[in-house]
Amino acid sequence: MRPDTLTRRPPPHAARALGLLAAIGVLALLGLLSIWLGSKEISFGDVWRVLLHNDGSADAVIIHSVRMPRTALAVLVGAGLGLAGTVMQALTRNPLADPGLLGVSAGAAFAIVFSITVLGVSSLYGYVWFAFAGALAATAVVYFLGTRGNAGSSPVKLTLAGAAVTALLGSFTSAMVLQDPVALNRFRFWSAGSLAGADSGQLLQVLPFMLVGAALAVTSGPALNSLALGDDVAVALGRRLGPLRLRGALAITLLTGAAVAVAGPIVFLGLIIPHAVRFAIGPDQRWLLPYSAVLAPCLLLAADILGRIMARPSEIRAGVIVAFLGAPVFIYLVRRRKQLES
Amino acid sequence: MSLPVTIRLSTISVRVRPRGVTVCVALLVAAFLLLCLGMTIGDVPMGLPDVLTGLFTNSDAGNAYLVQELRLPRALTGLLAGLAFGASGAVFQTITRNPLASPDMIGINAGAATAVVAGIAFGFGNGLGTTTLGLLGGLLSGLVVYLLAWRRGTTGYRILLVGIGISAMCTSLTDYLLSKAQITEAQSSMGWLVGNLANRGWDNVLPLFAACVVLFPLVLGLSRWMGTLALGDEVAAGLGTPVQPVRLGLLLAGAGLVAFATASAGPIAFVALTAPQIAQRLARVSSPPVVTSALGGGVLVLGSDIVARVLTPTGLPVGIVTGALGAPVLLWLLVRANRSGSGG
Numbered sequence: 001m002r003p004d005t006l007t008r009r010p011p012p013h014a015a016r017a018l019g020l021l022a023a024i025g026v027l028a029l030l031g032l033l034s035i036w037l038g039s040k041e042i043s044f045g046d047v048w049r050v051l052l053h054n055d056g057s058a059d060a061v062i063i064h065s066v067r068m069p070r071t072a073l074a075v076l077v078g079a080g081l082g083l084a085g086t087v088m089q090a091l092t093r094n095p096l097a098d099p100g101l102l103g104v105s106a107g108a109a110f111a112i113v114f115s116i117t118v119l120g121v122s123s124l125y126g127y128v129w130f131a132f133a134g135a136l137a138a139t140a141v142v143y144f145l146g147t148r149g150n151a152g153s154s155p156v157k158l159t160l161a162g163a164a165v166t167a168l169l170g171s172f173t174s175a176m177v178l179q180d181p182v183a184l185n186r187f188r189f190w191s192a193g194s195l196a197g198a199d200s201g202q203l204l205q206v207l208p209f210m211l212v213g214a215a216l217a218v219t220s221g222p223a224l225n226s227l228a229l230g231d232d233v234a235v236a237l238g239r240r241l242g243p244l245r246l247r248g249a250l251a252i253t254l255l256t257g258a259a260v261a262v263a264g265p266i267v268f269l270g271l272i273i274p275h276a277v278r279f280a281i282g283p284d285q286r287w288l289l290p291y292s293a294v295l296a297p298c299l300l301l302a303a304d305i306l307g308r309i310m311a312r313p314s315e316i317r318a319g320v321i322v323a324f325l326g327a328p329v330f331i332y333l334v335r336r337r338k339q340l341e342s
Numbered sequence: 343m344s345l346p347v348t349i350r351l352s353t354i355s356v357r358v359r360p361r362g363v364t365v366c367v368a369l370l371v372a373a374f375l376l377l378c379l380g381m382t383i384g385d386v387p388m389g390l391p392d393v394l395t396g397l398f399t400n401s402d403a404g405n406a407y408l409v410q411e412l413r414l415p416r417a418l419t420g421l422l423a424g425l426a427f428g429a430s431g432a433v434f435q436t437i438t439r440n441p442l443a444s445p446d447m448i449g450i451n452a453g454a455a456t457a458v459v460a461g462i463a464f465g466f467g468n469g470l471g472t473t474t475l476g477l478l479g480g481l482l483s484g485l486v487v488y489l490l491a492w493r494r495g496t497t498g499y500r501i502l503l504v505g506i507g508i509s510a511m512c513t514s515l516t517d518y519l520l521s522k523a524q525i526t527e528a529q530s531s532m533g534w535l536v537g538n539l540a541n542r543g544w545d546n547v548l549p550l551f552a553a554c555v556v557l558f559p560l561v562l563g564l565s566r567w568m569g570t571l572a573l574g575d576e577v578a579a580g581l582g583t584p585v586q587p588v589r590l591g592l593l594l595a596g597a598g599l600v601a602f603a604t605a606s607a608g609p610i611a612f613v614a615l616t617a618p619q620i621a622q623r624l625a626r627v628s629s630p631p632v633v634t635s636a637l638g639g640g641v642l643v644l645g646s647d648i649v650a651r652v653l654t655p656t657g658l659p660v661g662i663v664t665g666a667l668g669a670p671v672l673l674w675l676l677v678r679a680n681r682s683g684s685g686g
Contacts, residue, residue, distance in 0.1 A: 171665035
């Protein structure tokens, strides 16, 4: 995608496969850490024993009904946002694309708040559909606004369109929330990007959407590789752009909509992970997608664990920590790119 | 387009466009009318003559108290905040050469909001006051954006994009602070975050008035270079404009105006974005004129506040109305900017 990553030889396939295995190992390790560490101190031996068989003790209840769903949620949401960010960056050929920045999360958030305050929907299974509709509509609007015009699409245009749509929807969302104190109380916890309070029921409800979205994303790697060479080359290589874009948009919508519905908007996660991966293993989408799906949950889990340790017995939300890690990366990317000014 | 007329007074000469002057006068009259009209609305309905007598005479003590102590501060806060938002919007849109680069977008509002919500949530808001916190937060984020966008000089797009990044960071921190606060504090913070003119007193008006008195002349003084800055950095430097000092000065003055206005009235959505664009079209000039934009902002805020209070008995926050009005303008700007190829 960028000259410096194109000229450098990517690592051989075997090394990349090993790297992916190592990343999965790190994810498993972080998952264990996330189950181990929490506001109640449980020794690692006890954690391991209770994990293997649920004996009904207080520790077992904490681990099976609080920490495991939370960890699983972090993995799901992280993978979803990581994949969505990677697909967005490839589809728009825009290094600054992120579901949070390009208004997709704001669209889902707006639709969810609308369904709760105006239509009185209360179950996750009810409002997740609104999240999808909102995410899809916002994706379409931002893409439409950001790619119109003589010069075609550009990173600046898309980012601006995303920021504008985010500001717009944010203003409407807060207007609705202000009229309803009960909704405000739920909204403020959810909108800070939190993984706390997840239960396995919610998890199972969004799991199918996530899986379909992830399957759509991971299998589009070869097509996205051709797209990286430009629309014309992709067509010449036999890709049909319309179906490819539709499939990408569907994947982004399912992944982001489901992630926002359960964890609230988390910004910058989908931005930094693809960049870090591209830096390490090169621009091949066939590897980029699975790597992002494994490393994004690693980062989210690490942020969640960090947030729990730093402010014990209270906690700092994972979304805030990710935003504070992500904003400097975003600014670094903005500063480095000369093309942005043209 | 009307031709400019040059007015000479011994050593000073000023070029004036008749159309621009007409628009300014019309907006000024509209602002005054809306100011008075807004003061007729309230728990005790008043006619326009009652408001005017209450405003200028003390013949009816109750009436005078109602107008001068309760309704005038609200109206003046709205007017001054509108003026400040409009003027700073014109400044930012000109120096970044992008109609979307209002302070709403580039992190100044977001920084002010974070500081104020932090003050409310952690309880040190009472000592320092919303005004000081909003001011510090807005100025600090403005400065951070400028410094981070600096790389052998700055460009409009870098300021804009860095601002979007800082803005996203501040917003996530604000959301977190809202979730840590007590529900009543969260509710009052949210009310403030939308932009609200209810219950404003003279202590809200005076700091904002002082800021306008100091910063407006500064902006107007620097605005003579804004025309060349709009042509691009190289051209401006070639024409003898001290590009970076002027840009820094305008950025700080604009950020100061926004920070003071936000501190008094909350971040009223999209005024800084729409007012300059409307003013530019009314005056039929190529870049947003400062004075016309300021007056347009004042008219927009006062008019929206009246609409908000007429629509519902409890009175919506003014920011909801400006948000609804600004939304179509924003989308239209995006489509238009892209069509002409200037959207980036």
